Amino acid sequence: MTGRNAMAVPPRSTSPAFPFGVPMTQSHPGVSWQAWRQPRRRVRFNVGLSILFLPVVMFTGITVAVVSYQHARRLVTDLNHARMAGLARAMDWQLQVKLSIPVAKRQIAALMDLEDPQPFPRQLQRLKVLRQALEATPAISSYYLGYGNGERLQLRRIRSEVDRTDFRLPAEAAFLAQIGSRESNGRIRTQQVVLDGAFRQLEIRPDPLSASFDPRQRPWYRAALDSSGPVATPVYRFATTGRLGISLAERVPGSATVVGADLPIDQASDALLELGRSLGHLKQVKLALVGPQGNVVALNEAGYGAFRAGTPSTLEGMNRLADATTPVFARIGEQFPALRQSLGYGDQLLTTTLRVDGEGWEVALARAVQVDQTQTYLAIAIPTEQLFAGARRLQQTAVLTAFLVLLVASPLVWLIARLVTRQLRRLALEAQAVQNFEFDAPRTVESVVTEIEELATSFEAMKGTIRRFLGVSAAIAAEPDFERLLVRVLDESIANSRAQGGALFLNLDDDKQLDPELLRNAAGETLPNTLPRFPLADIRRLLVGKASGRRATTGRISAEGSAMERRLAGAMAVDNVPYVSLPLQSRSGDLLGMLLLWFRVPPSDQRVAFMEAFSSTVATTLETRQLIRAQKALFQAFIELIAGSIDAKSPYTGGHCKRVPELTKMLAQAACEETEGPFAAFSLSEDRWEAVHVASWLHDCGKVVTPEYVVDKATKLETLYDRIHEVRMRFEVLKRDAWIRYYQGLLEGGRADELAVERDSDLQHLDQDFAFVAA
Structure with missing residues (x-):
């Protein structure tokens, strides 16, 4: 104990302690402690800790419940705004992928090679090109060409049984071609070609219903003629199917032919439906994709965009969101102009709160996909009752948790107190080990009590000092x-x-x-x-x-x-x-x-x-x-002396032995810094770096005994005589082979310009390689 007490530590009072370990001091000089001391009740250490910790646990539980109740609504509101912003971004991305408008425009441009009208048999051959365009854009229902003389060529995809019923097609039908070609008498003859999934013809039949169809009167044709680039129509009803959608079209430059594609808006509606279903916890969320004037592009209402003219539907004939039968959609449609104006150009999301028929709604408006020059907007509406359901559950959980904490607090605190008491006993055993000069025993006390932790730390530091002295001595020696x-x-x-x-x-x-x-x-x-x-x-x-x-x-x-x-x-x-x-x-x-x-x-x-x-x-x-x-240092001087003597033997390679170590280290460093490829795991320790250093300096040590007529060389390929002319002859043979490959390609029917480019490239590379070798 002399070593530990030698530090300047004030002596502790040896007087008995109050409950919880508070020392009693003698405040009356001249009066003995035994005479002054009053009989007091003793409390065990673990009992005292229990009485101390229990109110703290109770207060903490109640505080957590109250604070969570007060801040839950604010937290949920902030999270909802973030969720709405993420929903808008996800919708924009899904629409970009589903609608495939940029891809469709590229396919339209590719179909411009079909600008001239052809007789019916030639038009049949063109259907394969239209099929490739359809396969590249799953969202497009049909591609077509409208010619300036009134003829047309159209290939549509058969998506469902509704399509087969509308066009009276067999079950194996997968594509339907509609061809209008002008006969010798000047009249347009319309025919249908039914094809299966393998693009085999099943039937060719007249198409009297399309006899009056003139592509030149369609809105997409007129819009494309008036524009110098691709155009997109507003949402309208297709003439053939009666479904709602938009048409993409572009005029062939210098021609009256227009290439177009139909994009049913049920694709956008499907995207909204999928996005709504992905929000399983928000089953009543309402999503609408509207145009700049409040006209509806798509809703997450099942069936919208898939009905035909004359089919009963609550959404039939709806052009504006304000005409929707869903009350919240109608209210958003009424306020859409003001909401769109309030949405700044750089803003990502505009949020507001509406109350419709006594029900609160959290509403957000965000910019969505842009179709041609037309900006669309995504309207999101979530009922507040459903939105804050999680907040209410959170409040209830917090209150219930507080009561559960109170229920288990007493035995838990009692257990903690016993653990602290056990730590004190272990600390006493460590003190005895120190007295016996046993310093290798591991630390057995880790406590949250400051005094216990400090005492245990002091014991550990004392043992660690001795261990460190021995360990550091060995470490610095190694x-x-x-x-x-x-x-x-x-x-x-x-x-x-x-x-x-x-x-x-x-x-x-x-x-x-x-x-x-x-x-x-x-x-x-x-x-x-x-x-x-x-x-x-x-x-x-x-x-x-x-x-x-x-x-x-x-x-x-x-x-x-x-x-x-x-x-x-x-x-x-x-x-x-x-x-x-x-x-x-x-x-x-x-x-x-x-x-x-x-x-x-x-x-x-x-x-x-x-x-x-x-x-x-x-x-x-x-x-x-x-x-x-x-x-x-002596060894380094020795190897540098050897390298210097080797360099002195030839003026042509002077300094070679000094340059090689630098180049070797640069190569090794580059390999160590590589993070990919075969050298990704390559690294050098200091000992290996030293080995590289010595090896690079001594790589030519054998030249000390090499004859000077071998070492003293003027070019790279010289021994007793200069062999550069032999090497030149080999390059000339390779250049002859390049000419042979060129003429052989001409004899086999190859293109002369392409073969000449390949020949000239080979000859240039050979000249560069020889210049390097002969340098």
Whole structure:
């Protein structure tokens, strides 16, 4: 116990304790404790902790319930706005993918090669091109061409049984072609071609219902003629099927032919339905895709966009959202102009609250997909009753959780108190282990109680100091890198001495001066090195007159101290800072360096003694490393001498042995930095880097005994005679082969211009390769 009590710790009162461990002090001088003490009831430690913790647990549970109740609505509102914004982005993305408008426009441009009307048999051959366009755009129901003479060519996809019923098609029908061609008498003859999934013709029949169909009278044709680029019509009813949709069209430049495609809006409605179904927790969400004037493009109402003229439907004939039978849609449609105007150009989402028929709705308006030059808008409506259902469940859960916490608090707190008591007993056992000088036992106490944790930490620190001294001694002895060794030595010195910072001075060049090599603080950060150099004679004079066995110098860095202290004070810009300086001496007594540590408060004698012992290990390690460095420097000089003698043997390769190490290191570094490919896991340790360094310097060491007529070469391919002409002949043979491949390609029917480009490229590469070899 003498080592632990040697620290300046005030004596603790040995008086009995109040309940919960509060000490009673004697406030009446001259009166004995036994006479003054009143009989008091004792409370066990775990019982006292239970009485203390239980009100805290109760208060915490009630506070959580109250706070969650007050902030739930605000939180849900913010989350809903974020959800609506995400919904708008998801809808925009789905519509872009589903409608495939950019892809459809590209397909329309590709069909412009069919600009001239052809007789019926030739038109049949063109159907395969239309089929490829349909397969590339699943959302498009049909592609067609309207010619300036009134003829047309159209291929539509058969999607459902409704289509088969409308056109009276067999069950295996997958495509229907409608062709209107002008006969010799000037009349348009319309015919239908029924095709199956493999695009085999099932039937060719007249199409009298389309006899009066003139593509030149359709809105898409007129709009395309009036425009120089692709156009998109507003939502209208298709003439053939009666369904609602939009048409994309573009006029063939310099012609009266227009290429178009029909896009039923049931694709957009399906996208809205899928998006609505994805919000399983919001089953009553309403989604509408509207145009700039409030006209409906799509709703997440089943069946919208799929009805025909004359079919009974609550949405039949609806053009504006304000005419919808759903009350919330109608209200949004009424306020749509004002909402659209309030939606700023850069705004992502506009939110508002509406009350319709006594029911609250959270409404949002966002920009959606842009069809040609027409901007569409996505309207989202969520009933507040459904929206805040989760908030109410959260409130109920919080209240229920509070009651459950109160229910289990008593036994839980009792258990915690018993655990704390058990930790105190374990701590007592650790104290006995310290008394028996057993320092290897692991720490068994981890407590949330500050006093217990601090006491356990002190025991662990005491054991760790001894373990660290042994471990650090072994670690610094095994550290191969000298620079990292200096950092490790200084950091361990600062950590073990609990200093604010430290500096390491070394005499590496034997110039009678101690140079400041490293300056670091307790946080492990390297500080700017502004310290002065110290003559070795001054440091030796400080060692003279020291008490036997003491080598450390203690004092304060100030402007009024010794010469060394004054210089340190000026360089560090500090004053009156306690410090300890420890000389680092070799086994022969030579001064290798000095370890300087400064503190917030002066260290104790025990700590100074520990630092002296540690500095001896540091000095021994530094001496050994200096010897190793000197040996490596000698070896490096030796291999450079060999490389220099090799380079001196030939003026043509002078400096080669010096350049190869640099190039080798650059290649190795590039391989180490690679993160992909076969070198992704390649790396070199310091020992391997040193091996690469030595190997690259000695790669030509065999040339020391190589004859000069071999080493002394003027070109890359020279031995006893110059072989460059042999190499030139090989390149000429390769160039002859390039001409042979060119003429052979002409004989086989190849294109002369393409073969000439390939030939010239081969010849150019061969000339470049020879220029490199002959350089």
